[in-house]
Amino acid sequence: MAILENDFLKVDISTKGAQLTSVYNKAAQRELLWAADPQIWGYHAPNLFPVVGGLINDELLVDGKAYPMSRHGFARTSEFILLENDENHALYSLPNCEKTLQKYPYKFDFQVLYTLIDNALRVTYKLINHDKKTIYFSVGGHPAFNVPFNKGESYEDYYLEFEIEEKLTTHLLSPEGFYTGETRPIPTKGNKLYLTRDLFKNDALVFKDLRSKEVCIKSDKHDQSISVEFPHFHYLGLWSKPGADFLCVEPWLGCADTVDKHVDISQKEDIQQLKQGHVFEAAFFISV
Numbered sequence: 001m002a003i004l005e006n007d008f009l010k011v012d013i014s015t016k017g018a019q020l021t022s023v024y025n026k027a028a029q030r031e032l033l034w035a036a037d038p039q040i041w042g043y044h045a046p047n048l049f050p051v052v053g054g055l056i057n058d059e060l061l062v063d064g065k066a067y068p069m070s071r072h073g074f075a076r077t078s079e080f081i082l083l084e085n086d087e088n089h090a091l092y093s094l095p096n097c098e099k100t101l102q103k104y105p106y107k108f109d110f111q112v113l114y115t116l117i118d119n120a121l122r123v124t125y126k127l128i129n130h131d132k133k134t135i136y137f138s139v140g141g142h143p144a145f146n147v148p149f150n151k152g153e154s155y156e157d158y159y160l161e162f163e164i165e166e167k168l169t170t171h172l173l174s175p176e177g178f179y180t181g182e183t184r185p186i187p188t189k190g191n192k193l194y195l196t197r198d199l200f201k202n203d204a205l206v207f208k209d210l211r212s213k214e215v216c217i218k219s220d221k222h223d224q225s226i227s228v229e230f231p232h233f234h235y236l237g238l239w240s241k242p243g244a245d246f247l248c249v250e251p252w253l254g255c256a257d258t259v260d261k262h263v264d265i266s267q268k269e270d271i272q273q274l275k276q277g278h279v280f281e282a283a284f285f286i287s288v
Contacts, residue, residue, distance in 0.1 A: 002090035008119040018080040018092035018112040020045040034144035034246035045143035046076035053256025054177040107131040120287035138254020163212035179258040204239035232282035
């Protein structure tokens with residue numbers, strides 16, 4: 001496990017999935033991340049690669065061949081290698097191996113870099129193409145934040161504040177987690193989306209056309225907040241287990257399959273591609 005620390009934050013990271021396990025706000029003396037209760041949802045902040053969301057039949061199609069692939073990909077359950085670590089940064093690597101080639105037929109090095117910058121934690125995804133062909137992939141973050149922040153508060157005291165006022169439209173998911181092609185408006189008050197216990201009763205809210213590139217979790221009861229800035233990501237997912245005390249804010253490049261549209265990886269919605277010898281980078285920021 002790596003530990004990063006400065007005057008504002010103390011961060012713990014596991015080699016399993018290169019996953020954040022703690023982000024502690026030192027000034028507020030408060031843990032930001034969900035405790036990963038396995039009876040409810042057993043992750044803190046998984047990293048999603050090489051797919052985001054679910055695949056029809058749990059199969060990834062590449063050049064006409066089907067490969068077994070679970071929801072959100074294999075990175076979140078893989079053991080990473082810690083390449084670098086000091087008090088301000090940690091760099092993790094997941095290179096291809098025989099096991100990954102059985103699921104994802106590309107040669108790569110997927111890296112996750114964590115960097116403390118004052119009151120912010122930067123999470124950088126880096127993909128290096130070691131293959132002799134173009135790599136197709138999706139990538140995303142899935143951090144779960146404790147809401148409410150403090151004991152004695154209500155989930156309904158909190159709201160998500162968008163950078164600018166949005167007309168929110170979520171893309172609906174089937175019970176199996178695939179897009180149906182239908183949408184539904186989500187009511188807001190100005191640039192605020194108030195949290196309710198039934199907001200996620202039909203699975204995640206998925207926004208594909210946001211103009212905002214930053215959202216903040218805030219409360220009407222105090223001035224504490226958590227900001228997530230995602231300048232490089234096209235989609236944003238919001239999710240929680242109904243009744244659970246957390247909120248996931250998920251920047252994505254890529255998304256789940258659509259019902260009855262099991263297509264090759266190269267044809268998937270918002271798929272990313274990386275040419276031979278090239279390097280991909282995208283980052284998001286968590287700040288207090």
